[in-house]
Amino acid sequence: MSALLEIAGVAKSFGTIRAVDGIDLAVAPNAFFALLGPSGCGKTTLLRLIAGFEHPDRGAIRLGGLDITAVKPNKRPINLMFQSYALFPHMTVFANVSYGLEMEGLRGAELKARVEQALGLVQLSDQAGRKPHQLSGGQKQRVALARALVKRPKLLLLDEPLGALDKKLREKMQIELKRLQQETGIAFLVVTHDQEEALTMADRIALLDQGRIAQLGKPRDLYERPENRFVADFVGQMNFFEGRRRGSGFDVAGLGLLPAQDLDALPEGAGASLAVRPERVILSESAQPGALAAEVVGSAYMGQDMIVHLTLSGSGLPLVARLPAAHRLAAGVENGRQVHCSWAAEHARLLVK
Amino acid sequence: MSGPLKSPGQRWLQAHLGLVYLFLYGPILVLIVLSFNRAGLPTAWTGFSTEWYGKLAANEKILNAVQNSLIVAFVSTAISTVVGTLLAMGMEERRPHPALEALVAAPMIIPDIVLAIALLSFFSLLKMTLGLHSIILAHAVFNIAFVCTVVRTRFKHFDRSIVEASIDLGANPFTTFRRVTLPVIAPGVIAAALLAFTLSIDEFIIAYFTAGAGSSSTTFPMQIYAMIRFGVTPEINAVATIVMGVSFVLVFLSQRLNREAEV
Numbered sequence: 001m002s003a004l005l006e007i008a009g010v011a012k013s014f015g016t017i018r019a020v021d022g023i024d025l026a027v028a029p030n031a032f033f034a035l036l037g038p039s040g041c042g043k044t045t046l047l048r049l050i051a052g053f054e055h056p057d058r059g060a061i062r063l064g065g066l067d068i069t070a071v072k073p074n075k076r077p078i079n080l081m082f083q084s085y086a087l088f089p090h091m092t093v094f095a096n097v098s099y100g101l102e103m104e105g106l107r108g109a110e111l112k113a114r115v116e117q118a119l120g121l122v123q124l125s126d127q128a129g130r131k132p133h134q135l136s137g138g139q140k141q142r143v144a145l146a147r148a149l150v151k152r153p154k155l156l157l158l159d160e161p162l163g164a165l166d167k168k169l170r171e172k173m174q175i176e177l178k179r180l181q182q183e184t185g186i187a188f189l190v191v192t193h194d195q196e197e198a199l200t201m202a203d204r205i206a207l208l209d210q211g212r213i214a215q216l217g218k219p220r221d222l223y224e225r226p227e228n229r230f231v232a233d234f235v236g237q238m239n240f241f242e243g244r245r246r247g248s249g250f251d252v253a254g255l256g257l258l259p260a261q262d263l264d265a266l267p268e269g270a271g272a273s274l275a276v277r278p279e280r281v282i283l284s285e286s287a288q289p290g291a292l293a294a295e296v297v298g299s300a301y302m303g304q305d306m307i308v309h310l311t312l313s314g315s316g317l318p319l320v321a322r323l324p325a326a327h328r329l330a331a332g333v334e335n336g337r338q339v340h341c342s343w344a345a346e347h348a349r350l351l352v353k
Numbered sequence: 354m355s356g357p358l359k360s361p362g363q364r365w366l367q368a369h370l371g372l373v374y375l376f377l378y379g380p381i382l383v384l385i386v387l388s389f390n391r392a393g394l395p396t397a398w399t400g401f402s403t404e405w406y407g408k409l410a411a412n413e414k415i416l417n418a419v420q421n422s423l424i425v426a427f428v429s430t431a432i433s434t435v436v437g438t439l440l441a442m443g444m445e446e447r448r449p450h451p452a453l454e455a456l457v458a459a460p461m462i463i464p465d466i467v468l469a470i471a472l473l474s475f476f477s478l479l480k481m482t483l484g485l486h487s488i489i490l491a492h493a494v495f496n497i498a499f500v501c502t503v504v505r506t507r508f509k510h511f512d513r514s515i516v517e518a519s520i521d522l523g524a525n526p527f528t529t530f531r532r533v534t535l536p537v538i539a540p541g542v543i544a545a546a547l548l549a550f551t552l553s554i555d556e557f558i559i560a561y562f563t564a565g566a567g568s569s570s571t572t573f574p575m576q577i578y579a580m581i582r583f584g585v586t587p588e589i590n591a592v593a594t595i596v597m598g599v600s601f602v603l604v605f606l607s608q609r610l611n612r613e614a615e616v
Binding site for chain 1 (some may be wrong): 371512514515517518519520521525526528532535536537561
């Protein structure tokens with residue numbers, strides 16, 4: 001299937017700041033795509049370039065094979081759900097939603113039917129006569145969604161759609177957005193700084209760093225196979241060890257040879273970072289061959305899981321482990337306790353800078 | 354704790370407040386009362402009468418002056434509301450240098466007499482004829498500054514993203530202005546227009562300098578000034594009472610609109 005949205009070599013600078021620095025990506029029809037990154041990574045600028053509110057310095061934006069780089073935002077079959085929702089404060093919910101259809105020249109019964117359908121889709125049919133200031137945050141967000149969806153765009157852009165909602169509502173809306181995307185068949189492109197949100201909702205994620213794509217892939221790829229240190233660090237928690245390959249292991253000063261995945265890809269003597277997820281660290285009370293001795297220096301109970309902060313004996317390097325609260329050791333974790341840590345080679349990833 | 358009983362300090366404060374209000378509104382109260390005085394003397398009360406209001410309604414000169422003032426106020430308000438609002442929008446969009454922003458507000462602060470002389474010199478330099486049209490232009494000068502300032506306070510609470518949302522939904526810039534921007538800033542614009550109208554209708558110095566000769570460009574305050582040279586009559590008190598009533602209502606409406614807009 002050919003891509004719905006193609007971004008080819010797009011760059012945009014503001015003064016001396018390169019907000020978007022040469023980005024290529026493609027969004028498939030019917031996709032739920034997330035642009036993820038810390039603030040200032042260029043994700044919002046990229047979103048505004050796609051919506052047409054900014055014009056790229058170079059590169060092209062194509063939608064359904066047509067070059068839309070020079071097309072004005074009001075002529076693009078793309079709609080944007082604003083972070084602030086940007087509801088028209090002087091109009092009712094109904095008028096907010098009907099506005100975009102009126103601009104298409106729609107009138108009368110058809111207009112009314114389309115608006116009511118859109119309000120039904122976001123379960124706001126009974127709020128049609130209200131003004132935005134009479135609505136809760138969650139309701140405003142759904143009006144903004146209905147207002148964008150009612151136009152049946154080819155692509156819906158969502159700028160931090162859940163940013164202003166509290167945690168419970170956010171989790172509910174993540175599922176809701178996913179449902180709406182599947183029901184309408186419209187491609188969604190979400191901008192977010194919340195990795196959990198991106199991992200939960202999107203089927204593809206582009207992680208941005210300083211105006212460039214750090215990694216593009218499925219959520220599982222980003223979490224389990226990060227391609228560089230930035231990705232490994234940004235998505236989830238990670239332990240890093242700096243060292244170099246020596247023979248059949250990865251040599252970290254003070255720790256000796258550690259097991260690692262795809263060691264053969266690294267030339268003898270070459271430096272890299274070894275990355276291990278906290279939940280992949282195995283803790284035991286008794287010494288195992290190859291396990292590292294460590295002392296517990298802190299712990300945090302998280303309900304389901306427990307985070308244990310350790311200091312590795314000899315080297316003094318920190319290590320974070322995450323174990324299920326039901327784990328045999330979890331109940332006995334206390335500061336000063338001596339434990340032994342290890343991990344399987346396939347869970348230790350080598351990242352070359 | 355203190356209950357309905359007031360401490361001496363509180364009583365003293367209330368008395369003080371009463372004195373301040375008396376100082377501010379005492380003379381005006383006297384004027385209003387005297388406008389209903391039967392006798393023509395401004396010094397003694399001789400009984401209630403509305404005859405001065407009747408005489409006023411029959412005074413050709415005053416009616417002519419009122420008409421002139423209304424023309425000046427309506428036209429200069431119309432000009433300054435349009436220009437001042439557009440100026441405010443432009444300044445919101447472009448964010449000019451602070452010095453330029455200060456220059457826009459300057460006509461509000463420059464003493465009227467200075468502005469009056471400056472305008473008169475400018476009009477003579479251009480060899481412009483003087484009359485109602487020159488007063489209208491002169492009033493527009495300071496009113497644009499007031500309108501721009503009032504409308505800009507409204508923009509402080511304006512979420513720019515609703516303009517982008519309108520364009521995103523397919524509206525062109527003009528439709529966006531008509532259906533989104535203008536309705537949202539409307540309370541500020543109306544308040545600004547009411548203020549401009551109030552300022553224009555009782556403005557004397559600038560009108561006096563920029564008016565032409567003869568009664569064709571005599572405004573209402575100029576007419577009162579002419580009459581007062583022959584002494585204060587209850588007729589003038591009646592005129593002043595009406596003017597004050599109208600100004601009071603306009604200022605009240607303007608402030609109320611601005612306050613509602615804050616919500």
